[in-house]
Amino acid sequence: MEKPSAASAHAFTAEERAAVYHAIFSRRDVRGQFLPDPIDDDLLARVLMAAHHAPSVGFMQPWNFLLVRSPAVKQRVHDAFAQANAEAALMFPDEKRELYSQMKLQGILDAPLNLCITCDRSRSGPVVLGRTHIPTMDLYSTVCAVQNLWLAARAEGLGVGWVSIFHETALQDALGIPHEIVPVAYLCLGHVSHFNEKPELEKAGWLPRLPVADLVFHDQWGQSDSVGNEALTAKLAALQADIQERGIFPA
């Protein structure tokens, strides 16, 4: 799978690189395109294993994978979402509230499979290599597992949507999760009719995609105009135009 080159002896071939970028750039947060078709066990095992091979601080692997198929449990989770979502709508200014209320923000009952990925912060004892000074590192490891699963799922043609509009305790109670275990991500999984070309919030005009070149600094915070970095800035802008306007992913 490796192609020697001047740049890197360990780079994938152009076709393999393109596949990885295809997964990254065509991954979507799916809320409304789920099909009822069941998910094959082989496929499910692969995406769970992808999650399990995320980086984890101190190799603590703090995650669990709680698969939800029971309609009754899904309904309890949906009830918890509905309550939080009604509260959420009231938090937005008038001009955004109507758009907010119109958007479908979850597929809990539509998706054949739901999956809660949790973080057990005590997994390998109180002192964790790499977590000694930044205590959130175990939560971050769990998020890496989510993103691994999400990209593997995209390659498998499986849609994934992350639902985050819950009171944490309501979600824990619906799933019997002890309150010291953090439910980092509640995901809806299923085959889909289609993947949207762009993120739904971008399409709906909620917020625009930011120009990436504006987000890059050099050596110190806020320093964006260093001499010698014009080439990188130009390349970032060209790449963004390719993706955004022409739907061409890098390879």
Add this chain to the structure above:
Amino acid sequence: MEKPSAASAHAFTAEERAAVYHAIFSRRDVRGQFLPDPIDDDLLARVLMAAHHAPSVGFMQPWNFLLVRSPAVKQRVHDAFAQANAEAALMFPDEKRELYSQMKLQGILDAPLNLCITCDRSRSGPVVLGRTHIPTMDLYSTVCAVQNLWLAARAEGLGVGWVSIFHETALQDALGIPHEIVPVAYLCLGHVSHFNEKPELEKAGWLPRLPVADLVFHDQWGQSDSVGNEALTAKLAALQADIQERGIFPA
């Protein structure tokens, strides 16, 4: 790039899926194998763009990318690491302290490029769609950007190591980052002599890889023996043996 099949009309081809899994399963946290070769701007633009296309809560895209090449700045960051690391060593019980002190946990000065990925929690105003009830969602989005970059880098043959042994304020001060901006990940990037076959902490005997089947629950926390799930359990165990003992990744 799409291959219609009974399972999913949107699945990648077998070769493309294998490439995505290759990136996921051969990605490593690199500390000691960096080469001094510079990183091409085109390559850097691609991996930064991969990060920028992570999912973000409410499409807020809260990240910035602070590229560090200045030897003086790297030295300040290394000093911050060295202080925190000396403190960290004292936190481990006697039987782990010696092993801890022997391990190389960062490549700050060796890697040609360092990159701090930050989270601006105020990026799109105080009320963020999807962050109304779980305030850490913006930090989690930033971690998704880290993992996208890490996998893209693996496909490019570029090594990435995440250094987390810092006092947050010391890292902010070394990089001129305002204290309200969270430095989520400090990464070392560079071409590498080789990628290790297994994680360094696993190889060093710090902790073992957990059997993934033990981490999977069904419908409620702790419920691992549901009738009808034996097939998934068996498939997970077989897949883990393939990866762990035979070095065969799924496709």
